[in-house]
Amino acid sequence: MVLSDAERRTLQGWARRRRTAQGLALRARIVLACAEGRSNIAVAARLGVNRGTVTKWRARFLADRLDGLSDEPRPGVPRTITDAQVEEVVVRTLEETPEGATHWSKRELAKRVGVSPTSVLRIWRAFGLQPWRTEDFKISPDPLLIDKIRDVVGLYLAPPANAAVFAVDEKPQIQALERTAPVLPMVPGTPERRSFDYIRHGTVDLFAALNTATGKVIGRLSAQHRAVDFRDFLDEIDRQTASGLAVHVICDNLSAHKAPVVHRWLVDHPRFHLHFTPTYSSWINQVERWFAELERRCLERGVFCSL
Template structure:
């Protein structure tokens, strides 16, 4: 048995000190270093079953910092209480902007909106607070604030979300034996666009240039099935994307897959994938099994990642005078891909996905909005 550690002096937090430390931990505008120190002190104030303060090692494991860090801030708090957790003065030019004004900038950025705009700019915040634009910019960088940026998200409302995530991810990580796992979807409304004027080629120091306006020549739809094991793609082009076209694509898959293999298809909840006509076709072809991604969760379907490759490398900067020319280029690109296919490797387990989603939902719930 190891020797017991040194006897630790109790912190004896007062009610006001505990309230202030908990406020530092919760407040979004608190510096992360200060919040971490507050967590250390709160953890050090705990008492074990023997009535003694919790050991340094246990606190370090709980807060996920080193033992030296716990020891340092425990001593600083015992010596100077709350003031000991604040950074000591450093040499250099004295600050010209106090903590109160910094807090005001951060608070307004997080909690308010400027008149006549959806988000703050450095100019608007400078006018509102009386600081310079460069000072506002430095404060935003220090706290990781970027009011000009906004990202999108979508949470699935599918009541069977958890079951479907486990089903689809299970096929990626543990595919069944003597079976193919194919990610299936259609990329609809692919437009054949021709530029209004000729594209100017790239030259040294000058990028390729194209007019912003274009001429529409029609649309086509690509049905694609991505083999998750090999990365190969089976594609079929149609002018429409109805049940009739999807059934034709299934028939093509049936002919292209060796008869001794089961076929597991991962697809979304589009109505053409699960109406009565498709159900009857599946009953006549029992080796085909459909697995649906949760509603609003197309990111679970790996073929969407392949569609992004097609868009970035062929469609977005292409110029096509007709639908036939567009379809010819798409077929050529699929053939080029299949000459050296590269599978997309899924790494996250279903539990990791659900845990991260739960953490994100918790942050939204605690945001106060």
């Protein structure tokens, strides 16, 4: 077997380069060893492979040179869906709706395009399409939207010196629900199960203030969430915050937060400063994330016999 200089350089590169696929690197070493005049048995013993492997790649190289060392197409069912059909599935999903429906089902679209429902689902997955899903959004009409966002985000990223920043809100109407039958624990292959029916043992409101620097939460339970209840919660924050610190409170635009009783309280407590989020923008208040974790980890699946 005789190699050209270009072939030898290419084979040596494949054999040495770390990023080369191991199969291709082995084939390159086989051909290089054969080019030294060694027999198939000697090459097999040197490289730790069987003689049939050496015979195969020697023959492939002699027939097709470097191209012969590439993998041949693997056997299997030939592709039955054309690129045009894939494009049609994607375009129809994005730009059309079927008659009498708001979105395509895989069976309806498969019938229209002439492919199987399974193929439609595979194409949707490949392109990240989920026509059965929808999400809601709300654009804040607040004329001071940008200014308020900058104010709140500024408190998160660069809080004032000698100050504590609290993200504050209420979680109203937390229900104490007792299931009418014992909860059945999870077992392999079956999730936890609980009865649909329940007994409600009342409701309670939770005020929470998340310290954005430490993550500590100040909480207070209340039967209601009126302006006087919010004022009382501000008293609680005042008691639990070091006297030498200014206090910045981030809260939403609930009328109770702007009531006269709250204004009078703020006049008497000049170290407190209220910062209001834009309307319909609770996502910017970090305590909402804490409420979501409380709901997910404690309340949603809990069983409570009393408040």
